[in-house]
Amino acid sequence: MPRWRVLAVFLLPAFLLYSVFIIYPLVSALDYSFFEWRGIRQAGFAGLDNYRDLLSVYPYDQQLWRAFAHNGLFFAGTMLVQNTVGLLFAVLLFRYGRGKRFLQASFTTPYLVDPLVVGYLWSLLLNPTFGPVNALLEAVGLDSWALPWLGDTHTALPIVILVNAWQWVGFPMLLFSAALASIPAEYHEAARVDGASAWQxxxxxxxxxxxxAIGVVSVLTFIGNFNAFGLVYAMAGSTGSPAGSTDVLGLLFYRVAFVEGGVEAIGRSSALAVLMFVFIFGVSLLATSYFRRRERRLV
Amino acid sequence: MKRRWIAGAIGALTLALAACAPGSGSSGESDETAGKVTLSLWSWRVEDVKAYEKILAKFEESHPKIHVEFKPFQATEYNNILATGLSGTAGPDVAQLRAYGGLQPLVEAGQLVPLDGKVDALSGFDAKLLEGAKGHTDGKIYGVPFAYQTLQVLYNKKLFADNGIQPPATWDEMIAAAKKLQGAGITPFAVAAGPDATWTLPIVHEIFGNARYGSTAFRDAVIGGKKKFTDPDFTASVKLIKDLEPYFPKDVVAVKIPDVQALFATGKAAMYPTGAFDLAPVLKANPSLEVGQFPVPPPPGSPVTTPVTPGWADGSFGVNAKSTHQAEALELVKWMATPEFGQLYASELKQLSAVPGVTPSDPLLAEMAKNYADNGAPYTLLVDFRYGQPNGDAVFRDEVQKMLAGQTDPEAVSESVQKGVEQWFKPGN
Structure with missing residues (x-):
């Protein structure tokens, strides 16, 4: 049996699954976005009309940019909180090895729970009427801190970002830990001999x-945050409560495609899905090549 | 040896994929050989399986050649499952259909059988409720309406008696009652505006504001292009929600539906402005709760001076255009338009049946039905403004939540609703 046939046999199952569940839906979304829809009936080629509607029909014209900005904030906040804290944990665990295994395991356990569950759990904890967080704050005399955390337009998105970071902080920590372990100890010894401080x-x-490692973490965080749905849906509902202050692209897609379910739903939601894919894929490619170049300079 | 194993694995995979393909196999083939037809009936009411089995057993008694298989799906996924099911060959024969704008995608895709002239009993149905089962552009009837919902205030009889309060006859009496209850440490109105509750805000608005904006007359004027949602009467009706906010639970934009249901069921809130659909969950949480109901008395300045009970058709039962047993499917929907079905439906499911002449056995539901029959009005944002994107009630709920969060005012809410529906709504249609 020639080599290529053996290879083909091994590649075929993965390729089939990948085509059926990834490539085919992607291509059909692109296809759907160029047609006018009446329910599930295609009513003719529409060109870029669905895209135009998405950008010009009120309230989508406003919600799209608002959701996009919130995804941007989500990403910035996550980089700032989750990934710096993850790096800090990794450095601390690397320096002071005691209880390392246990702490690594504890920081990564929230992974095991679905974001939807995490979201519901935290929204129960933060419930202003029956929730224990505010009850606790009031019990210790911090009444002024017992705020409707998820009901205030100023605190809702930051709270979602923090809960997301709580769930995923173990991920950058693990990656940074591995990267730290691979740095030869001589480099640090040499630096110390040269009189560098710990910070230097x-x-x-x-x-x-x-x-x-920073490159990989940043790109994966970007992809994750711009596709955010489950956690935000569980904590803020499909409308991004309160008053749209936590609305993200994933929720907007869900509303256009499934919640409102007008006769135009398939065309418009496919157009939004294509826009999201192009943006996320494009930025990820650019970022990856940027970090590659930085890496090459290191060598 | 190894090679054969791989070939086998690939073969198995192909078979598995083929089995996943839609349209494979149809239900009840064995029955057909015995001369009996099996109909499949799809629904979004997973919780009603037992009741439907009882109801359908009655149908099978009088129609011995037909067997009906009740197949419910998750309500949130139902619309997509049904649209896909109707397009293939493994779909239902008869399906529970959403009303108004929710029905329209199926109508436009030609997936349903028009029932005009086929189900005679439909001519006796309430015209307002039939609208929910009609195609928006062709005006044909595509389903037999099964239930309707009414909107009113539920109240805790014991709390009212303890505080010396009667069901209010005027708006001012209602506000005085709310103040008195609040003074006694009780939340007057159980209203939620949290993440899961935005869809209830247009309902709260209907309950308190329907008479204030002018009810059916205003709705007809908007449809006819004579008035807009920016009308001062409509804006005044929106402002009522803001004015009543002090009597809602604290931090209302963070309060969820289960919270207010619990507040009302445990006697921490006295009044619950909601639909007939909330009666069952509240009584399930506290079976000993004594609940009364009243339609809200019109607020000062209302164009309509009698209390109004807004309502809408919940949905209907229609026939799949691709069904291979259309004659039998028609028999079933015909039966669903008879008082026999209506009475069974009302008593088994504790809902308001849409079949004319059926009276609910539950006294509270009977009061609601009477209110609706005497002074019913359409919940217009749902009934008339869900035929395009954005839905009227979707824009409204987001804007009202903003208003309760202090980010906008009633005028701006009205303007946004008008702007939203103008994206697709043309007056006079």
Whole structure:
């Protein structure tokens, strides 16, 4: 049997599954977005009309940009909180090895729970009428801190970002831990011999060598945050409560496609899905090639 | 040896994929050989399986050649499952259909059989309720309406008696009652505006504001292009919600539906402005709760001076255009338009049957039915403004939540609703 046939046999199952469940839906969404829809009946080629509607029909014209901005904030907040804290945990665990296994395991356990469940759990904890968080705050005399956390337009999105970080902080921690372990100890010894302080050694030696890990974490965080749905849906409903202050692209897609379910739903929601895919895929490609170049400079 | 194993694995995979394909196999083939036809009936009421089995057993008694299989699906997924099911060959023969705008995608895709001239009893149905089962553009009837909902205030009889309060006859009496209850440490109105509750805000608005905006006359004027949602009367009706906010639970935009159901069921809230559909869950949470109901007295300045009970058709039962047993499917929907079915439906499911002449056995539901028959009005944002995107009630609920969060005012809410529906609504249609 020639080599290529053996290869083909091994690749075929994965390729089939990938085509049926990834490529086919992607291509059909693109196809659907160019047609006018009446229910599930195609009513003729529509060109870019669905895209135009999405950008010009009130209230989608406003909700689209608002949701996009919230995804941006979600990403920025996650980078700032989740990934820096993840890095901090990784460095601390690397330096002071005691209880490392146990702590690593505890930080990563929230992974095992679906974002929907995490969201419902936290919205129960933060419930202003029956929730224990505010009851606790009031019990210790911090009455002024017992706010309707998920009901205030200023605190809702930050709370969602924090809960998301609570769930996923173990992920950057694990990646950074692995990257830290792969940095040869001689580099740090050399830096110390040269009289570098702990901060200088971290800033000038460790951090640059973490570039590949930072790249991977950033790109995956970006993809995850711009596709956010389950957690936000569980905590803020399909409308991004309160008053749309937590609305993200995933929720907007869900509403256009399934909640309102007008006769135009399939065309418009497919158009939105295509826009999201193009943006996320494009930015991820650019970011990956940027970090590649940075890495090459290191070598 | 190894090679054969791989070939086998691929073969199995192909078979598995083929089995996943839609349209394979149809139900009840064995029955057909015995001369009996099996109809499949799809529904979004997973919780009603037992009741439907009882109801359908009665149908099979009088129609011995037909067997009906009740197949419910998750309500939130139902619309997509049904649209897909109707397009293939493994779909239902008879299906529970959403009303108004929710029915329209199926009508436009030509997936249902028009029932005009085929189900004679439909001519006796309430015209308002039949609208929910009609195609928006062709005006044909596509389903037999099964139930309707009414909107009113439910109240805790014991709390009212303890505080010396009577069901209010005027708006001012209602506000005075709310103040008195609040003074006694009781939440006057159980209203939620949290993440899961935005869809209830247009309902709260209907209950308190339907008479204030002018009820059916205003709705007809908007449809005819003579008035807009920016009308001062409509804006005043929106403002009522803001004015009543002090009597809602604290931090209302963070309060969820289960919270208010619990508040009302445990006697921490005295009044619950909601639909007939909430009666069963509230009584399930506290079976000993004594519940009364009243339609809200018109607020000062209302164009309509008698209390109004807004309502809408819940849905209907229609026939799949691709069904291979259309004659039998028609028999079933014909039976669903008879008082026999209506009475069974009302008593088994504790809902308001849409079949004319059926009176609910539950005294509270009977009062609601009477209110609706005497002074019913359409919940217009749902009934008339769900035929395009954005839905009228979707824009409304987002804007009212904003208003309760202090980010907008009643004028801006009205303007947004008008702007939203103008994207697709043309007056006079």
């Amino acid at each position: 050694a971290f800033r000038r030696v460790t951090l640059p060598l973490l570039t590949p």
